[in-house]
Amino acid sequence: MTRCCKCPMPAVIYQKYSGMHLCQSHFDDDVHRKVRETIRQTGLFAHGLRLALAMDGGKGSAVMANIIKELFARRRDIDLALLILDDHGPGAKSAWIASQQLGLRVSIKALPVSLLNERVASDPAPDPISFAQKMRMMTGLAREMGANAIATGHDLDDMATEVFISYLEGNICGLQYGRQETRPEGYEQGMIPTIQPLRRIPGKEVRLYALQHGLCFAEMRLEDELHKEARQELCRFDSRHPGTKYSLLRSLEKLDKERSDRSGSQRSKAFK
Template sequence: MNRCNKCQCSAIIYQRYSGMHLCREHFEEDVHRKIREELRQTGLFGREVRMAVVLDGSRKSAVIAFILKNLFIRRRDISLLAIIIDEGEREASSADLAAEVAKQLDIACTVKRMPSSADPKASYAVRSEEKKQMLYRAAKENQAGILVTGQTLEDEALEIFMSLLQGEADAIMPESSEDGEQTVAWIKPLRRIPEREVRLYALGRHLGFYDADEISGREALRRKAKKMLCEFDCRHPGTCYSLLRCMEKIRHVKELTGAKPLSKDGK
């Protein structure tokens, strides 16, 4: 039996990218440390703020809601609200499962239904954009300054990989929605944590009901890209982290230079 590298208790996980065996206590500490570090880097929590956490019944959304609630439990100036998107028949049970998670965690929630005009056969990109705009509107309606979603390391790496494959550089830039003086910041506290670790944390805490969303059969390129990325990361641990760091360097350079896209005439 493998032992924890920090305390010699029985290990529950081996992190290939760090070379560490961790027991449950030190594994959860590692998850919390990464989330606190990610939140600190945003610079958004030095003042009064309301967070809107997107819940869909999945384990990763339940994990981030659970951790944020416990992390800020003593901060009276920070409040938490759950936003649930009811996508109709296509995701018939997700909204109900999300509501159950909100009830278990004792978090107030608001439910928004996708408009009936939304095309159920629309591409992933179109559906994602429609859902994103609905989430921003819901956050603003509830006076939330921060929108929180549960994307994991693999989710982020796949988005970056897909954006590069399709030549959509703007898709990897920081997200926010501005409306006059009001800005809703979008943060992803789990983006440095591998999906398997989020799943293990959820199982240990009995959080959520199912794993990550399956990619639709219509999204052939996305499905192939995910398979390719997973296989490469298995052979070369740390690949997803490398993609994330690359994206962060691009963002940093853009912020320093104030770079803007060239117009059609090259100016």
């Protein structure tokens, strides 16, 4: 029996990128630490905040909401609410069950009938409702409830795949998916910042966390062929070269920092 590298308890996971075997307790600590570091860097939680948790029924949103609730249980100035886009599919049902487990306030928005008809007519297998379309609807619902920010359940695999595809297409500077707003003033300008608390957690670790904690989620992966192939190739490469996904994420964060610094410099010049 393989034991945890930090205590005598049996290990539940081996992290290739860190070389660590971790038991359930230390695995949870590791996940929570990464989430805390990620949300601390956003700068959004220093003072009071109304945070909308986007629930899509997948493992990521269930884990994200569970951890966020646990981390901010004692913060009375942090108001949490769950947002669900109802497409009458298995994801919406799982999202509703997960919300009941969490016991948080829920806001549900049914997808327009025209959009659902378009999905069935175009192709009943994949989901042509784009990430941008869903986020626009989520943003509208979040704005109605007075939220200051939206949190999604995208994990490291999701982030790295999008960065990988953007590099292949030569459009990394134009990548919007996964960019994390780190300045609270974005909301004051009419925009609601979006954050990804699980962006540093590998997909298999998110799934393990969900299973170990008995969270309800639907096994779904609605992707086009490009994303499916890119994700598979990236996972194969990362298995041979552990840490590749983290390197891709760091490249995005570096570009975001440079963009933020340039934007701040331009604002400073404008007020001189």
